[in-house]
Protein backbone atom coordinates (compact mmCIF):
# COMPACT_ATOMS: atom_id res chain seq x y z
CA UNK A 1 0.00 0.00 0.00
CA UNK A 2 1.34 3.44 -0.93
CA UNK A 3 2.13 5.84 1.91
CA UNK A 4 1.85 8.79 -0.46
CA UNK A 5 -0.31 11.71 0.67
CA UNK A 6 -3.41 11.82 -1.52
CA UNK A 7 -2.83 14.37 -4.28
CA UNK A 8 -5.74 16.54 -5.30
CA UNK A 9 -6.12 18.23 -8.70
CA UNK A 10 -8.65 20.64 -10.15
CA UNK A 11 -10.11 19.90 -13.59
CA UNK A 12 -11.29 22.66 -15.89
CA UNK A 13 -14.24 20.71 -17.22
CA UNK A 14 -16.53 21.45 -20.13
CA UNK A 15 -17.84 17.89 -20.33
CA UNK A 16 -16.85 17.64 -23.99
CA UNK A 17 -14.87 14.71 -25.35
CA UNK A 18 -11.37 16.08 -24.62
CA UNK A 19 -11.93 17.24 -21.06
CA UNK A 20 -13.78 13.99 -20.27
CA UNK A 21 -10.75 11.99 -21.47
CA UNK A 22 -8.39 14.21 -19.43
CA UNK A 23 -10.55 13.62 -16.37
CA UNK A 24 -10.57 9.87 -16.84
CA UNK A 25 -6.77 9.75 -17.38
CA UNK A 26 -5.95 11.73 -14.26
CA UNK A 27 -8.48 9.97 -12.08
CA UNK A 28 -7.11 6.59 -13.18
CA UNK A 29 -3.71 7.62 -11.71
CA UNK A 30 -5.23 7.72 -8.24
CA UNK A 31 -5.47 11.50 -8.10
CA UNK A 32 -8.42 12.96 -6.20
CA UNK A 33 -10.20 15.25 -8.63
CA UNK A 34 -12.61 18.13 -8.23
CA UNK A 35 -13.84 20.06 -11.25
CA UNK A 36 -14.95 23.53 -12.11
CA UNK A 37 -17.13 24.71 -14.96
CA UNK A 38 -17.49 28.42 -15.66
CA UNK A 39 -20.76 29.93 -16.80
CA UNK A 40 -19.74 32.89 -18.99
CA UNK A 41 -23.19 33.80 -20.34
CA UNK A 42 -22.05 32.99 -23.90
CA UNK A 43 -22.77 29.28 -23.92
CA UNK A 44 -25.14 28.25 -26.71
CA UNK A 45 -26.77 25.59 -24.56
CA UNK A 46 -27.77 28.24 -22.02
CA UNK A 47 -29.41 30.25 -24.79
CA UNK A 48 -31.44 27.21 -25.90
CA UNK A 49 -32.55 26.67 -22.34
CA UNK A 50 -33.50 30.36 -21.96
CA UNK A 51 -35.78 29.84 -24.97
CA UNK A 52 -37.45 26.89 -23.25
CA UNK A 53 -35.90 24.31 -25.61
CA UNK A 54 -35.07 21.03 -23.92
CA UNK A 55 -33.37 19.01 -26.69
CA UNK A 56 -31.79 19.42 -30.13
CA UNK A 57 -33.13 17.92 -33.40
CA UNK A 58 -31.45 14.58 -32.63
CA UNK A 59 -33.12 14.41 -29.23
CA UNK A 60 -29.93 15.18 -27.27
CA UNK A 61 -30.99 17.16 -24.19
CA UNK A 62 -29.66 20.67 -23.63
CA UNK A 63 -27.95 20.18 -20.27
CA UNK A 64 -24.79 21.12 -18.43
CA UNK A 65 -22.34 18.59 -19.88
CA UNK A 66 -19.78 19.22 -17.13
CA UNK A 67 -22.28 18.11 -14.50
CA UNK A 68 -23.12 15.05 -16.58
CA UNK A 69 -19.42 14.14 -17.04
CA UNK A 70 -18.73 14.74 -13.35
CA UNK A 71 -21.61 12.48 -12.34
CA UNK A 72 -20.31 9.80 -14.71
CA UNK A 73 -16.84 9.94 -13.09
CA UNK A 74 -18.33 10.45 -9.62
CA UNK A 75 -16.43 13.64 -8.85
CA UNK A 76 -17.75 16.95 -7.47
CA UNK A 77 -18.25 19.70 -10.06
CA UNK A 78 -18.83 23.31 -9.12
CA UNK A 79 -20.51 25.51 -11.72
CA UNK A 80 -19.36 29.09 -11.18
CA UNK A 81 -21.30 31.97 -12.69
CA UNK A 82 -18.68 34.46 -13.90
CA UNK A 83 -20.93 36.17 -16.45
CA UNK A 84 -20.67 39.64 -14.90
CA UNK A 85 -16.91 39.70 -14.36
CA UNK A 86 -16.33 38.06 -17.75
CA UNK A 87 -17.78 40.92 -19.82
CA UNK A 88 -14.60 43.08 -19.84
CA UNK A 89 -12.80 40.06 -21.31
CA UNK A 90 -15.17 40.28 -24.28
CA UNK A 91 -15.32 44.07 -24.62
CA UNK A 92 -11.60 44.84 -24.23
CA UNK A 93 -9.45 41.76 -24.81
CA UNK A 94 -5.77 42.52 -24.33
CA UNK A 95 -4.75 39.82 -26.81
CA UNK A 96 -7.47 40.52 -29.36
CA UNK A 97 -10.14 38.42 -31.04
CA UNK A 98 -9.96 35.26 -33.11
CA UNK A 99 -11.85 34.92 -36.38
CA UNK A 100 -15.15 35.97 -34.84
CA UNK A 101 -15.51 37.84 -31.51
CA UNK A 102 -13.74 35.15 -29.50
CA UNK A 103 -11.13 36.57 -27.11
CA UNK A 104 -9.71 33.09 -26.53
CA UNK A 105 -6.33 34.01 -25.00
CA UNK A 106 -7.86 36.46 -22.54
CA UNK A 107 -10.67 33.99 -21.85
CA UNK A 108 -8.24 31.21 -20.94
CA UNK A 109 -6.24 33.59 -18.73
CA UNK A 110 -9.46 34.69 -17.02
CA UNK A 111 -10.68 31.13 -16.43
CA UNK A 112 -7.34 29.77 -15.29
CA UNK A 113 -6.80 32.71 -12.92
CA UNK A 114 -10.19 31.87 -11.39
CA UNK A 115 -9.24 28.19 -11.37
CA UNK A 116 -5.98 28.99 -9.52
CA UNK A 117 -7.94 30.64 -6.71
CA UNK A 118 -10.23 27.60 -6.42
CA UNK A 119 -7.20 25.28 -6.57
CA UNK A 120 -5.65 27.11 -3.61
CA UNK A 121 -8.96 27.16 -1.74
CA UNK A 122 -9.51 23.39 -1.98
CA UNK A 123 -5.86 22.44 -1.44
CA UNK A 124 -5.35 21.05 -4.95
CA UNK A 125 -1.77 20.85 -6.25
CA UNK A 126 -2.37 21.58 -9.91
CA UNK A 127 -4.96 22.27 -12.61
CA UNK A 128 -5.57 20.17 -15.70
CA UNK A 129 -7.49 20.76 -18.91
CA UNK A 130 -8.57 18.84 -22.01
CA UNK A 131 -6.51 21.04 -24.36
CA UNK A 132 -4.78 19.42 -27.31
CA UNK A 133 -1.64 20.90 -28.86
CA UNK A 134 -2.43 22.35 -32.29
CA UNK A 135 -6.19 21.85 -32.04
CA UNK A 136 -7.17 25.52 -31.80
CA UNK A 137 -5.13 28.19 -33.53
CA UNK A 138 -5.32 30.89 -30.90
CA UNK A 139 -4.65 29.15 -27.61
CA UNK A 140 -3.36 25.67 -28.27
CA UNK A 141 0.16 26.25 -29.49
CA UNK A 142 3.18 26.23 -27.21
CA UNK A 143 3.79 29.98 -27.05
CA UNK A 144 0.14 30.76 -26.22
CA UNK A 145 0.03 27.98 -23.64
CA UNK A 146 3.13 29.38 -21.92
CA UNK A 147 1.76 32.92 -22.00
CA UNK A 148 -1.55 31.74 -20.50
CA UNK A 149 0.29 29.84 -17.75
CA UNK A 150 2.35 32.87 -16.80
CA UNK A 151 -0.53 35.35 -16.92
CA UNK A 152 -2.80 33.15 -14.84
CA UNK A 153 -0.14 32.64 -12.16
CA UNK A 154 0.16 28.91 -12.81
CA UNK A 155 3.62 28.35 -14.32
CA UNK A 156 4.32 24.63 -14.47
CA UNK A 157 1.00 23.89 -12.81
CA UNK A 158 -1.28 23.38 -15.81
CA UNK A 159 -1.25 19.80 -17.01
CA UNK A 160 -2.70 18.92 -20.40
CA UNK A 161 -2.94 15.12 -20.22
CA UNK A 162 -3.91 14.65 -23.89
CA UNK A 163 -0.71 16.28 -25.19
CA UNK A 164 1.54 16.15 -22.11
CA UNK A 165 4.26 14.03 -23.70
CA UNK A 166 4.74 16.64 -26.42
CA UNK A 167 4.95 19.52 -23.95
CA UNK A 168 7.61 20.58 -21.43
CA UNK A 169 7.44 18.58 -18.21
CA UNK A 170 5.14 20.18 -15.65
CA UNK A 171 5.53 20.25 -11.85
CA UNK A 172 3.04 17.37 -11.28
CA UNK A 173 5.14 15.18 -13.60
CA UNK A 174 8.49 16.29 -12.15
CA UNK A 175 7.26 15.69 -8.62
CA UNK A 176 6.01 12.22 -9.53
CA UNK A 177 2.41 13.07 -8.61
CA UNK A 178 1.46 12.02 -12.14
CA UNK A 179 3.17 9.39 -14.30
CA UNK A 180 4.09 11.18 -17.56
CA UNK A 181 4.43 7.83 -19.36
CA UNK A 182 0.71 7.18 -18.89
CA UNK A 183 -0.23 10.49 -20.46
CA UNK A 184 -0.80 11.05 -24.18
CA UNK A 185 0.93 12.72 -27.12
CA UNK A 186 -2.05 13.82 -29.18
CA UNK A 187 -1.85 16.75 -31.54
CA UNK A 188 -3.98 18.48 -34.17
CA UNK A 189 -7.60 18.94 -34.94
CA UNK A 190 -8.63 15.34 -35.70
CA UNK A 191 -10.83 13.63 -33.13
CA UNK A 192 -10.69 10.03 -34.36
CA UNK A 193 -8.19 8.92 -31.70
CA UNK A 194 -10.15 10.64 -28.96
CA UNK A 195 -13.30 8.80 -30.06
CA UNK A 196 -11.47 5.46 -29.89
CA UNK A 197 -10.09 6.39 -26.48
CA UNK A 198 -13.55 7.34 -25.26
CA UNK A 199 -14.64 3.79 -26.04
CA UNK A 200 -11.61 2.23 -24.30
CA UNK A 201 -12.00 4.44 -21.26
CA UNK A 202 -15.77 3.79 -21.17
CA UNK A 203 -16.53 7.47 -21.19
CA UNK A 204 -20.09 6.86 -22.31
CA UNK A 205 -22.04 9.85 -23.52
CA UNK A 206 -20.43 13.06 -24.65
CA UNK A 207 -21.62 15.91 -26.89
CA UNK A 208 -20.62 15.85 -30.55
CA UNK A 209 -16.94 16.94 -30.55
CA UNK A 210 -17.08 19.49 -33.37
CA UNK A 211 -20.24 21.14 -32.04
CA UNK A 212 -18.66 23.74 -29.76
CA UNK A 213 -20.68 25.64 -27.23
CA UNK A 214 -19.30 29.17 -27.33
CA UNK A 215 -21.38 31.69 -29.25
CA UNK A 216 -18.41 34.07 -29.47
CA UNK A 217 -16.93 31.88 -32.22
CA UNK A 218 -20.16 31.96 -34.24
CA UNK A 219 -19.80 34.47 -37.14
CA UNK A 220 -23.51 35.38 -37.07
CA UNK A 221 -23.42 36.10 -33.36
CA UNK A 222 -20.14 38.02 -33.84
CA UNK A 223 -21.69 40.27 -36.52
CA UNK A 224 -24.54 41.20 -34.18
CA UNK A 225 -22.22 41.73 -31.23
CA UNK A 226 -19.95 43.99 -33.29
CA UNK A 227 -22.98 46.01 -34.38
CA UNK A 228 -24.04 46.34 -30.73
CA UNK A 229 -20.60 47.57 -29.67
CA UNK A 230 -20.53 49.97 -32.64
CA UNK A 231 -23.78 51.58 -31.51
CA UNK A 232 -23.73 51.33 -27.73
CA UNK A 233 -21.46 51.93 -24.79
CA UNK A 234 -20.59 48.34 -23.80
CA UNK A 235 -20.97 49.32 -20.13
CA UNK A 236 -24.66 50.08 -20.72
CA UNK A 237 -25.48 46.71 -22.25
CA UNK A 238 -27.69 44.54 -20.02
CA UNK A 239 -27.10 40.76 -19.65
CA UNK A 240 -30.38 39.91 -21.41
CA UNK A 241 -29.23 41.83 -24.48
CA UNK A 242 -26.44 39.32 -24.99
CA UNK A 243 -28.99 36.50 -24.91
CA UNK A 244 -31.16 38.41 -27.39
CA UNK A 245 -28.29 38.36 -29.88
CA UNK A 246 -28.95 34.64 -30.26
CA UNK A 247 -32.66 35.07 -30.88
CA UNK A 248 -34.66 36.01 -34.00
CA UNK A 249 -33.85 38.20 -37.02
CA UNK A 250 -32.00 41.42 -36.17
CA UNK A 251 -32.59 44.49 -38.32
CA UNK A 252 -30.94 47.86 -37.71
CA UNK A 253 -33.39 50.73 -38.26
CA UNK A 254 -31.29 53.74 -37.15
CA UNK A 255 -28.06 54.24 -35.21
CA UNK A 256 -30.16 54.28 -32.01
CA UNK A 257 -32.77 51.65 -32.82
CA UNK A 258 -32.80 48.05 -33.97
CA UNK A 259 -35.54 45.44 -34.01
CA UNK A 260 -35.64 41.73 -33.31
CA UNK A 261 -38.27 39.67 -35.13
CA UNK A 262 -39.11 36.26 -33.65
CA UNK A 263 -38.80 33.25 -35.97
CA UNK A 264 -40.98 30.82 -34.05
CA UNK A 265 -43.24 30.45 -31.03
CA UNK A 266 -40.48 30.03 -28.47
CA UNK A 267 -38.61 33.11 -29.76
CA UNK A 268 -41.86 35.12 -29.75
CA UNK A 269 -42.52 34.08 -26.14
CA UNK A 270 -38.96 35.01 -25.16
CA UNK A 271 -39.26 38.46 -26.78
CA UNK A 272 -42.64 39.07 -25.08
CA UNK A 273 -40.89 38.78 -21.71
CA UNK A 274 -39.19 42.16 -22.30
CA UNK A 275 -42.30 44.20 -23.13
CA UNK A 276 -42.30 46.14 -19.83
CA UNK A 277 -39.24 48.18 -20.89
CA UNK A 278 -39.39 47.93 -24.69
CA UNK A 279 -41.90 48.35 -27.50
CA UNK A 280 -43.38 45.08 -28.79
CA UNK A 281 -45.28 44.94 -32.08
CA UNK A 282 -47.77 42.30 -33.20
CA UNK A 283 -50.31 41.97 -36.02
CA UNK A 284 -53.70 41.13 -34.44
CA UNK A 285 -55.48 40.39 -37.76
CA UNK A 286 -52.83 38.03 -39.16
CA UNK A 287 -50.69 35.27 -37.65
CA UNK A 288 -47.14 36.60 -37.43
CA UNK A 289 -44.10 37.11 -35.30
CA UNK A 290 -43.48 39.29 -32.29
CA UNK A 291 -41.20 42.24 -33.05
CA UNK A 292 -39.18 43.71 -30.19
CA UNK A 293 -37.72 47.21 -30.42
CA UNK A 294 -34.32 47.79 -28.87
CA UNK A 295 -33.72 51.51 -28.27
CA UNK A 296 -35.96 54.56 -28.04
CA UNK A 297 -37.82 54.99 -31.37
CA UNK A 298 -39.34 58.27 -32.51
CA UNK A 299 -42.99 58.20 -33.68
CA UNK A 300 -41.65 58.09 -37.24
CA UNK A 301 -39.35 55.15 -36.40
CA UNK A 302 -42.26 53.28 -34.80
CA UNK A 303 -44.41 53.71 -37.93
CA UNK A 304 -41.51 52.41 -40.04
CA UNK A 305 -40.93 49.47 -37.67
CA UNK A 306 -44.65 48.60 -37.97
CA UNK A 307 -44.04 48.10 -41.73
CA UNK A 308 -41.36 45.49 -40.91
CA UNK A 309 -43.69 43.72 -38.47
CA UNK A 310 -46.30 43.65 -41.26
CA UNK A 311 -43.74 42.31 -43.74
CA UNK A 312 -43.15 39.19 -41.63
CA UNK A 313 -46.82 38.38 -40.91
CA UNK A 314 -49.22 36.34 -43.06
CA UNK A 315 -50.75 39.60 -44.33
CA UNK A 316 -47.51 40.69 -46.01
CA UNK A 317 -49.23 40.87 -49.45
CA UNK A 318 -52.24 42.85 -48.17
CA UNK A 319 -52.40 46.54 -49.18
CA UNK A 320 -52.49 47.54 -45.49
CA UNK A 321 -52.01 45.73 -42.19
CA UNK A 322 -53.02 46.69 -38.65
CA UNK A 323 -50.08 46.60 -36.22
CA UNK A 324 -50.43 46.84 -32.46
CA UNK A 325 -47.49 48.46 -30.64
CA UNK A 326 -47.31 48.08 -26.85
CA UNK A 327 -44.87 49.06 -24.14
CA UNK A 328 -45.93 48.37 -20.58
CA UNK A 329 -49.36 50.02 -20.20
CA UNK A 330 -48.92 52.15 -23.34
CA UNK A 331 -50.41 50.96 -26.65
CA UNK A 332 -50.88 52.28 -30.20
CA UNK A 333 -52.67 50.93 -33.25
CA UNK A 334 -51.05 51.66 -36.61
CA UNK A 335 -52.29 50.97 -40.18
CA UNK A 336 -49.29 50.45 -42.47
CA UNK A 337 -48.20 49.21 -45.90
CA UNK A 338 -45.93 46.15 -45.42
CA UNK A 339 -42.28 46.55 -46.44
CA UNK A 340 -41.31 44.98 -49.76
CA UNK A 341 -39.81 41.52 -49.92
CA UNK A 342 -36.28 42.39 -51.02
CA UNK A 343 -35.48 45.80 -49.59
CA UNK A 344 -34.21 44.93 -46.14
CA UNK A 345 -31.22 42.70 -46.82
CA UNK A 346 -28.70 45.46 -46.14
CA UNK A 347 -30.13 46.22 -42.71
CA UNK A 348 -30.22 42.59 -41.66
CA UNK A 349 -27.58 41.78 -39.05
Ligand code: SF4
Nearest residue numbers: 102103104107214216
Ligand atom coordinates in the same frame (compact mmCIF):
# COMPACT_ATOMS: atom_id res chain seq x y z
S1 SF4 B 1 -14.03 29.48 -27.66
FE1 SF4 B 1 -15.11 30.82 -26.21
S2 SF4 B 1 -15.01 29.73 -24.25
FE2 SF4 B 1 -13.45 28.81 -25.58
S3 SF4 B 1 -11.57 29.94 -25.14
FE3 SF4 B 1 -12.53 30.96 -26.87
S4 SF4 B 1 -13.78 32.58 -25.98
FE4 SF4 B 1 -13.28 31.15 -24.33
